Amino acid sequence: MKTLSTFAPVALEHASRLINHGPTILVTSSDAKRRNVMAAAWSMPVEFTPPRIAVVIDKRTFTRELINASGTFGVIIPGAAALDLTYAVGSVSGREIDKFERFGIAAVAGPKLGLPLLEAGCSAWMECRLIPEPHTEDAYDTCFGEVIAAAADPRAFRHGHWELDSSNADLHTIHHLGAGNFVRAGDTIKARELP
Ligand SMILES: Cc1cc2nc3c(=O)[nH]c(=O)nc-3n(C[C@H](O)[C@H](O)[C@H](O)COP(=O)(O)O)c2cc1C
Numbered sequence: 001m002k003t004l005s006t007f008a009p010v011a012l013e014h015a016s017r018l019i020n021h022g023p024t025i026l027v028t029s030s031d032a033k034r035r036n037v038m039a040a041a042w043s044m045p046v047e048f049t050p051p052r053i054a055v056v057i058d059k060r061t062f063t064r065e066l067i068n069a070s071g072t073f074g075v076i077i078p079g080a081a082a083l084d085l086t087y088a089v090g091s092v093s094g095r096e097i098d099k100f101e102r103f104g105i106a107a108v109a110g111p112k113l114g115l116p117l118l119e120a121g122c123s124a125w126m127e128c129r130l131i132p133e134p135h136t137e138d139a140y141d142t143c144f145g146e147v148i149a150a151a152a153d154p155r156a157f158r159h160g161h162w163e164l165d166s167s168n169a170d171l172h173t174i175h176h177l178g179a180g181n182f183v184r185a186g187d188t189i190k191a192r193e194l195p
Contacts (some may be wrong), residue, residue: 007151014160016045016146023173028074029066035116039090041176051147062095072116075126079171080184082121099107112149123171124152
């Protein structure tokens with residue numbers, strides 16, 4: 001795994017903004033022998049400081065098995081350029097195959113937890129430590145994590161927020177409508193104060 005990152009660090013107090021608008025994400029996981037990546041549409045921030053997030057990960061997935069074993073997981077925010085890849089890794093389990101090999105995915109090693117992370121075609125990533133909550137994990141498949149490190153492509157996320165415009169359309173986040181249909185984020189509109 002390469003260790004060189006082309007992304008710029010994101011201050012942890014801004015990590016919540018990476019998923020605040022509900023993008024489809026990739027969840028990566030690994031143990032001593034295996035690694036994996038899946039798609040997840042259901043995630044959200046739950047605390048600014050320390051930065052905490054929640055992700056719904058079905059207990060039947062291979063990802064859950066690796067997260068339970070390692071106590072860590074990675075979150076990648078794919079850009080529109082990684083749309084086909086996102087759908088592909090969300091449509092097959094890594095229990096039988098290494099999706100990184102199958103789909104030719106280049107992984108970089110996370111700086112704090114060594115998790116496999118993706119940068120090509122993607123806009124940002126986070127390394128998370130699982131906050132064990134056996135009840136929510138069991139009853140609702142909801143896994144909480146504390147964000148330990150975060151980084152983003154500075155063309156799309158800078159000064160602590162997304163800056164999406166026509167110059168970086170390939171990096172715009174993707175949002176699943178169902179059945180392989182997505183909308184791409186864009187058209188930023190600024191709220192103005194009412195008179
Ligand atoms: C766009 C998309 C969004 C998905 N969202 C979720 C999700 O939020 N939670 C979940 O458990 N599975 C979700 N899935 C399904 C998993 O990605 C899928 O079950 C995957 O094959 C699990 O892989 P694994 O067994 O290698 O961990 C989604 C799939 C797609 C294509």
